[in-house]
Structure formats: structure tokens, C-alpha cells
Amino acid sequence: MSELSGWWDDYFWGAMVVLRVFVVALVMSVVFGLIGSAMKLSKSRIAQRLASAYTVVFRGTPELLVLLIIYFGAAVTLTSIVQIADPNVKFVDIPPFWAGAFAIALIVGSYMTETFRGAFLGVDPGQLEAARALGISNFKTFIYVRIPQMWRLALPSFGNHMLSLMKDTALISVVGLEEIVFVAEMATSVTVKPFTMYIIVALIYLAITTVITLSVMALEKYANRHLQGSR
Numbered sequence: 001m002s003e004l005s006g007w008w009d010d011y012f013w014g015a016m017v018v019l020r021v022f023v024v025a026l027v028m029s030v031v032f033g034l035i036g037s038a039m040k041l042s043k044s045r046i047a048q049r050l051a052s053a054y055t056v057v058f059r060g061t062p063e064l065l066v067l068l069i070i071y072f073g074a075a076v077t078l079t080s081i082v083q084i085a086d087p088n089v090k091f092v093d094i095p096p097f098w099a100g101a102f103a104i105a106l107i108v109g110s111y112m113t114e115t116f117r118g119a120f121l122g123v124d125p126g127q128l129e130a131a132r133a134l135g136i137s138n139f140k141t142f143i144y145v146r147i148p149q150m151w152r153l154a155l156p157s158f159g160n161h162m163l164s165l166m167k168d169t170a171l172i173s174v175v176g177l178e179e180i181v182f183v184a185e186m187a188t189s190v191t192v193k194p195f196t197m198y199i200i201v202a203l204i205y206l207a208i209t210t211v212i213t214l215s216v217m218a219l220e221k222y223a224n225r226h227l228q229g230s231r
Contacts, residue, residue, distance in 0.1 A: 007183065007187045007197075010183045010186075010187070011180055011183055011200060011201075011204065013178075014178060014179045014180035014181075014182065014183040015179075015180055015204050015208075017097075017177065017178060017179040017180075018166075018169050018179045018180055018204075018208070019208070020097070021097065021100060021101050021104070021169045021172060021177075021179070022165060022166050022169055022208075024097075024098075024101040024105075025100075025101040025102075025104040025105040025108065025165055025169070026105075026108075026162065026165060027105075028101065028102065028105035028109065029104070029105040029106075029108040029109040029112055029161070029165060030109075030112065031109070032105060032106060032109025032110070032112065032113070033108075033109045033111075033112025033113045033115065033116045034112075034116060036051045036054055036055065036109065036110070036112075036113030036116075036117075037051075037112075037113050037114075037115075037116035037117040037120060038142070039051035040052065040113065040117050041117060041120055041121075051113065054110055054113070055110045055111075055113050055114060057110075058106050058107050058109075058110035059107075059110045059111060063103075063104070063107050063168055063171055064171055064174065066103050066106065066107055067099070067100060067103040067104070067171050067172065067174070067175065068174070068175070070099055070102060070103040070106070071094060071096065071099040071100070071103070071175045074094045074099060075091070075092060075093060075094045078092045078094065079091050079092040096172060096175040096176045096177040097172075097177055099175060100169075100171070100172030100175060100177055101172075104165060104168045104169065104171075104172075107168065108161050108164060108165045108168070111161055111164070112158070112161055115154050115157040115158060115161065116150065116154055118153075118154075118157075119150035119151070119153040119154035120146055120150050122150065122153045123145075123146055123149040123150055123153075124149070127145055127149065128141060128145065128146070131145050151223070152220075152223040152224065155216060155219055155220050155223060156216075156220065158216070159212070159213065159216030159217075159220075162212050162216065163209050163212060163213070166205065166208055166209055166212060167205065167209070170201075170205070173185065180200075180201045180204055180205075181201055183201075184197040184198050184200065184201045
């Protein structure tokens with residue numbers, strides 16, 4: 001393991017970058033999923049079709065292609081806009097962190113859209129009728145009745161989406177983000193020990209995904225505590 005000497009700090013900070021990408025992308029994907037599921041469940045055909053197009057496109061396109069298209073496409077678009085004000089600008093670079101997090105969030109958010117939609121449909125209709133009878137607005141019903149009820153139903157699939165999101169962070173190294181896969185590539189070029197360097201990356205990801213799995217299991221147990229108590 002002497003070949004790892006001098007690389008531990010790089011792996012640590014690379015892992016911190018991975019966690020930051022994970023948290024940011026998770027928040028955005030939940031937002032995309034909630035918006036997408038609300039649009040699919042709405043009475044507007046336009047909203048339903050837009051949400052369907054979103055899920056079809058991002059569930060049917062390889063993650064790496066989505067990442068590259070968003071990274072380079074956003075850079076080209078932003079460069080064209082900036083050149084209107086200043087023709088001397090040659091190229092506007094997009095931070096790999098935000099491009100990567102946004103791309104992953106769009107992908108995972110498309111899967112969460114269907115998960116949340118199914119969970120919303122699983123909410124007891126009687127509770128929604130009771131909210132309407134009390135004169136509660138649709139927005140407040142969505143926030144205070146539907147979401148608290150649906151999260152228990154969505155948790156198992158939501159945990160799988162979190163694991164997929166974490167593993168997808170490894171793709172961002174292709175656009176130059178200095179996370180653990182990028183560190184392993186640099187270390188391999190110096191030490192010529194690819195197996196050792198990439199097995200460290202695998203162990204780091206395994207440790208993080210194990211924590212996610214245990215956390216989701218604990219949340220499921222908490223969410224179903226009233227069911228266990230009634231047995």
C-alpha cells in the first residue's frame with residue numbers, strides 16, 4: 001500500500017466533492033420530481049404532456065450523454081449570449097460542479113417523478129375529500145396532506161434513486177471535476193497501479209452507499225412505526 005502514500009488527502013477531498021455534488025443534486029432532483037409528479041397529476045393536458053416528455057427524454061437517454069450535452073451545450077449557449085454584449089469574448093466556461101449536479105438531478109428527477117406520482121396516487125382519497133370538505137386549498141392540501149402521506153410510500157424507491165444518484169457522481173470526472181475518480185486517474189498516471197487506485201474509489205463509494213442504505217432503512221422503520229404497533 002506504499003503507492004498510496006501522498007494520495008490520501010486527495011482522496012479525502014475528492015470524497016468531499018462527491019458528497020457536495022450528491023447533496024446538491026439530491027435537493028434539485030427532489031424538486032424536479034415533485035414538480036414533474038404534480039404536473040402529471042394535474043388536470044392540464046399541456047402540463048401532463050410536458051411532464052411525460054421530460055420523463056421519456058431523460059429516462060431514455062444515457063446519463064453520460066446527458067452530462068456532456070448539458071455541460072457543452074450550456075457553455076455554447078452562454079457564450080453566444082455573452083458575445084452579444086461583448087464580441088471579444090471567445091468562450092464562457094461552465095463550472096463542472098454545477099453542470100454535473102444539474103445533469104444528474106435532471107436524470108434522477110425523471111425517475112423520482114414516476115415514484116412520487118405513484119406514491120401520491122396511493123394516498124387515501126378519503127383524506128383528500130376531507131380536506132376539500134374543510135375548505136382547504138389545493139396547494140395547502142398538497143403540502144400538508146399529500147406530501148406527509150406519500151413519503152412513506154415513496155421511501156423504498158426513493159432510497160434506490162439516492163443510490164443511483166450517488167453512483168452517477170462518478171460520471172462528472174469526464175468534464176474535469178476533481179472528485180475521487182479524477183484523483184484515481186491522476187494517481188494511476190503517476191504510480192501505474194490502476195487496480196489499487198480504483199479499488200480505493202470502489203471502497204469509498206461502497207462506504208457512502210452503505211450509510212445511505214442504512215439511513216433509508218431507519219427512515220422506513222420510523223415511517224411504518226404505527227403499522228408495527230397495530231400488529
